[in-house]
Amino acid sequence: MMICKHFLIEPTKEQEEKLFYTLYLCRKLYNYSLDQRIKHYKEYGKGLTYEEQQNMLPKYKKEHPEYKTVQSQILQDVLRRLDRAYKNFFDKRAKYPKFKDRYHYTSITLPQCEAKRNFGKEGYVYIKNIGHIKIKAHRNFDPTKVKTINIKYHAGKWYINLSIEVEEEKEKTVIRKKAIGIDKGINSIAATSDGELYSNPRWLQKSEKKLKKAQRQLSRKKKGSKNREKQKKRLAKLHEKVANQRRDYLHKISYNIVKHNDIICVEDLQVKNMMKNHKLAKSIANAGWGMLDAFLEYKAEREGKIFIKVNPAYTSQRCSGCGRIVEKDLSVRVHKCECGLEIDRDVNAAINVLYEGLRQLGITA
Numbered sequence: 001m002m003i004c005k006h007f008l009i010e011p012t013k014e015q016e017e018k019l020f021y022t023l024y025l026c027r028k029l030y031n032y033s034l035d036q037r038i039k040h041y042k043e044y045g046k047g048l049t050y051e052e053q054q055n056m057l058p059k060y061k062k063e064h065p066e067y068k069t070v071q072s073q074i075l076q077d078v079l080r081r082l083d084r085a086y087k088n089f090f091d092k093r094a095k096y097p098k099f100k101d102r103y104h105y106t107s108i109t110l111p112q113c114e115a116k117r118n119f120g121k122e123g124y125v126y127i128k129n130i131g132h133i134k135i136k137a138h139r140n141f142d143p144t145k146v147k148t149i150n151i152k153y154h155a156g157k158w159y160i161n162l163s164i165e166v167e168e169e170k171e172k173t174v175i176r177k178k179a180i181g182i183d184k185g186i187n188s189i190a191a192t193s194d195g196e197l198y199s200n201p202r203w204l205q206k207s208e209k210k211l212k213k214a215q216r217q218l219s220r221k222k223k224g225s226k227n228r229e230k231q232k233k234r235l236a237k238l239h240e241k242v243a244n245q246r247r248d249y250l251h252k253i254s255y256n257i258v259k260h261n262d263i264i265c266v267e268d269l270q271v272k273n274m275m276k277n278h279k280l281a282k283s284i285a286n287a288g289w290g291m292l293d294a295f296l297e298y299k300a301e302r303e304g305k306i307f308i309k310v311n312p313a314y315t316s317q318r319c320s321g322c323g324r325i326v327e328k329d330l331s332v333r334v335h336k337c338e339c340g341l342e343i344d345r346d347v348n349a350a351i352n353v354l355y356e357g358l359r360q361l362g363i364t365a
């Protein structure tokens with residue numbers, strides 16, 4: 001079984017240039033291959049396979065000599081990613097593959113690690129054409145067990161993600177401990193892929209109730225009256241108190257999550273907001289979702305951990321056990337699937353967020 005380990009790496013300026021250029025070339029190839037598949041389908045009524053595209057690769061490289069600077073294995077992985085994107089689409093797990101811009105093509109994968117070659121120098125990872133890149137952590141893995149190397153650019157930093165072969169026993173605990181997905185719900189503030197639900201604590205609910213009451217009282221006071229001014233002041237104080245309480249609570253949650261995990265995956269709220277209706281948008285604001293993300297992000301960054309935002313499409317409808325789409329509206333609290341899985345709907349979503357995050361990091365489960 002495979003587990004994943006992640007380290008910050010520190011490429012030199014020159015290496016970083018090369019990495020960016022490699023990303024650019026890989027993305028160009030990805031988009032070219034996608035275009036090729038679309039055109040082929042239009043012309044012949046059937047798509048291209050991975051094998052067919054791989055066979056075209058030598059000709060493409062001849063026509064584009066700049067690709068000499070990228071290992072063939074890395075380029076083959078580009079085509080494999082596209083093939084996976086199509087498979088996910090055909091299996092109804094994702095939308096039709098899209099052309100990628102530089103914000104959505106952020107990693108390269110070396111699918112076959114060679115221990116001596118790639119990890120021969122202590123404290124470095126060697127990538128052909130790029131050089132020995134410094135790993136910013138003590139190496140606590142066995143290089144001979146590393147299967148694939150993935151290098152990812154995220155939020156101004158570079159990471160190396162290794163998939164490592166381990167015995168089955170260890171695998172579960174490591175993955176569980178290291179990576180977490182978080183779904184920001186409506187009934188609870190957050191649900192995690194570990195099955196934890198962070199609900200709105202009762203004292204906070206109480207304060208919020210008080211706040212609402214004070215608001216009602218204010219509307220009953222006569223405009224311009226002294227009492228109204230007094231009530232206004234009281235209300236402002238209450239507002240501040242509730243805001244503080246909520247912030248403290250979110251600090252506590254985010255501290256806990258970051259402390260116990262190395263990769264934190266959350267939904268991209270910008271996308272999520274766009275998908276939802278107005279009523280929901282209001283409760284989003286209430287629950288302080290954006291604030292929780294912000295706290296998670298800066299704490300993760302401070303601790304050298306990975307924080308990643310994923311596309312929330314399908315995360316609540318898809319079964320985290322088997323991949324089926326199980327449609328349910330917001331009132332349905334439990335995810336129940338034909339495959340036998342029956343869990344809290346937000347926890348199911350959180351597990352999907354985790355999977356999507358790992359996939360984006362190039363750690364395919």
Ligand SMILES: [Zn+2]
Nearest residue numbers: 319322337339
């Ligand atoms: Zn299922």
